[in-house]
């Protein structure tokens with residue numbers, strides 16, 4: 001696999017019940033993972049509007065990860081399923097806008113899945129690495 | 143004007159060992175709005191809190207960022223501290239630089255850089271945040287206890303004795319749970335029913351307890367202080383009020399069918415009690431099996447058979463909910479090599495337990511299901527479904543070592559001279575007097591404890607040939623037995639999964655209900671006002687199940703004791719002027735917290751339909767705001783603006799050029 005660009009930055013939008021707690025558990029269990037993620041906590045992945053993803057890419061993040069509770073485990077009953085449907089529809093449009101689909105990803109990480117959090121971070125980085133740094137919104141790229 | 147203070151914690155060496163905290167504080171000093179920044183050894187200690195208090199006063203700080211451990215640990219501490227010092231409770235943001243930085247990254251440069259980014263984001267968020275006011279709700283002084291096993295019974299009685307009203311909902315026709323199936327209990331060997339029935343009867347008779355058996359909670363919404371439940375009381379086809387529990391009906395019923403309570407060891411009638419001490423002592427007609435012959439109605443002295451009875455729906459409001467829905471035993475069919483379900487004399491631990499009961503299906507005799515004879519030699523196999531990632535679950539079920547020791551002792555007592563073999567991985571006897579008990583069992587019974595797993599069981603010439611390895615000697619062993627008892631592990635009950643869905647509770651990877659904190663909040667859940675007790679949370683023995691029942695009751699009382707409570711203000715709000723009335727949020731809200739109302743547009747003076755939030759139902763999940771095309775609806779504390787400023791701050795970390803000019807060169 002191609003060597004990962006160390007400078008990639010991933011904006012990780014995590015629901016506070018499952019994925020944020022899962023990332024915390026990775027800490028408590030000292031599960032090491034790459035430094036490239038910056039976490040934004042929201043109540044539920046269902047709260048994540050596609051605008052958040054666009055905004056993060058516009059501000060220069062190389063990838064956006066939206067992570068919530070597993071299907072059936074949403075603290076608010078079904079927000080995560082909505083998030084999945086919405087992001088799925090959204091991703092069909094991003095390509096059209098010149099945003100590689102690799103840049104926007106979703107996952108389910110529960111509050112007890114420290115190891116999964118690590119592998120999600122690594123997978124997201126590897127996938128984003130395939131399309132490299134995000135220069136979509138940079139000057140002279142029109 | 144913004145006057146932000148940033149407090150960076152060393153957490154001893156926990157943070158400072160991987161993050162250059164002084165650099166973080168120095169960088170923070172330059173962030174917009176920051177007036178003061180510093181570090182301290184332990185921010186949560188009284189010194190740390192004293193420092194924050196002093197600096198709030200000295201610099202007239204209006205907002206605070208604490209860079210420390212996860213907000214799940216000390217957000218409340220620091221917000222409470224700010225509030226005490228005259229700031230708004232929500233004027234504090236936590237930058238999580240321990241769980242999400244120092245504990246997960248080794249590279250000090252990168253970890254420090256990340257910590258600085260996180261603090262920048264927290265500063266941006268706190269700068270943007272508006273003061274929020276907590277909402278106050280009335281507390282309904284009634285508790286809902288779901289599940290009438292020993293844990294639920296204990297919780298209900300504790301609450302009722304303390305003077306609170308309780309509704310207990312049990313899905314089976316009688317309360318008692320697993321404990322009602324046992325003969326004796328380890329390690330004291332008290333007779334299970336002798337210690338359980340008084341509590342069952344107390345639950346039924348307590349003036350503060352409403353007991354709804356053969357009932358299930360179908361819906362639950364609302365929030366702490368005011369949960370609204372819809373409970374279905376399934377029909378028994380018997381008038382519960384009139385019935386005196388004489389049992390005449392059961393005697394004359396001509397139908398015979400499998401008894402689940404007795405683990406299929408004997409038949410029961412179509413109208414039946416699970417066991418003689420059932421509470422309430424009211425039979426139930428199994429409508430699938432009943433042939434409507436009318437025999438029971440004819441003999442009933444109180445005329446209480448009701449063939450046309452319908453389910454009843456109860457609606458109740460509760461201040462708190464305790465879930466105590468227990469566990470099930472592992473389904474042995476995963477172990478094909480043990481022949482469970484195919485070889486009749488390979489039985490489960492619960493079947494064995496029922497055989498030991500004096501008034502049970504075999505009158506206390508251990509009998510082979512195949513021929514009804516007393517076995518001369520019995521093999522027990524432990525860890526069936528436990529500590530086995532391939533076929534079962536990786537965890538230890540905590541009770542099977544002990545109940546197997548109890549089974550060995552009781553078998554030896556009921557049928558002295560039986561040859562007894564126990565296959566084990568190791569013996570876990572962690573409780574008070576447990577190790578002594580196992581020792582006593584081994585000494586008194588002469589049972590042969592063999593360390594190793596059983597690989598296969600063959601049923602040949604009326605004998606069960608049990609093959610295994612003795613890992614202590616390294617020898618292959620073969621035991622010819624008349625009966626094999628599998629020590630099934632505990633697994634989450636299917637009905638627990640169901641209730642988790644109704645209440646939106648989170649489960650761990652195996653399906654056990656999640657506690658709020660594994661050590662410090664073992665009976666709380668992520669939903670305030672909902673508690674868990676007993677084995678729905680994980681395997682437990684009776685003493686632990688009882689302790690957690692009492693713990694849940696006492697935590698519940700700390701809510702019921704108040705007449706009103708403060709709730710998080712982080713709920714949705716509609717800007718009705720902007721709202722186009724598309725009803726997206728109305729349709730999307732999982733809690734039915736949006737209503738459409740008339741609104742007079744100040745410009746056109748016309749009335750139009752717009753969305754409005756029903757505050758008592760809103761949980762602040764924010765689904766509404768992500769489906770609003772305008773957007774006219776947003777969640778306080780997590781508004782789109784709040785998220786945007788955080789993302790912008792994140793961007794500043796990427797483009798080190800703070801002037802906001804996009805540069806191609808990212809991090810230097």
Ligand SMILES: Cc1cc2nc3c(=O)[nH]c(=O)nc-3n(C[C@H](O)[C@H](O)[C@H](O)COP(=O)(O)OP(=O)(O)OC[C@H]3O[C@@H](n4cnc5c(N)ncnc54)[C@H](O)[C@@H]3O)c2cc1C
Nearest residue numbers: 289291292293313319320327328467468637676677683684
């Ligand atoms: C074979 C065996 C032997 C054991 N022997 C001992 C022993 O000797 N000593 C000891 O300390 N421990 C022993 N244990 C452990 C003991 O069984 C448990 O600790 C105890 O029963 C746990 O009680 P509980 O209330 O959590 O759950 P349960 O006893 O399982 O009770 C749960 C109750 O909730 C009800 N329920 C479930 N779902 C719903 C729903 N959705 N709505 C309404 N009601 C619902 C169930 O019908 C049940 O009545 C043994 C376990 C086994 C399997």
Ligand code: SF4
Nearest residue numbers: 525528538539542543
């Ligand atoms: S309690 Fe004993 S038998 Fe049960 S899973 Fe644990 S080690 Fe195995």
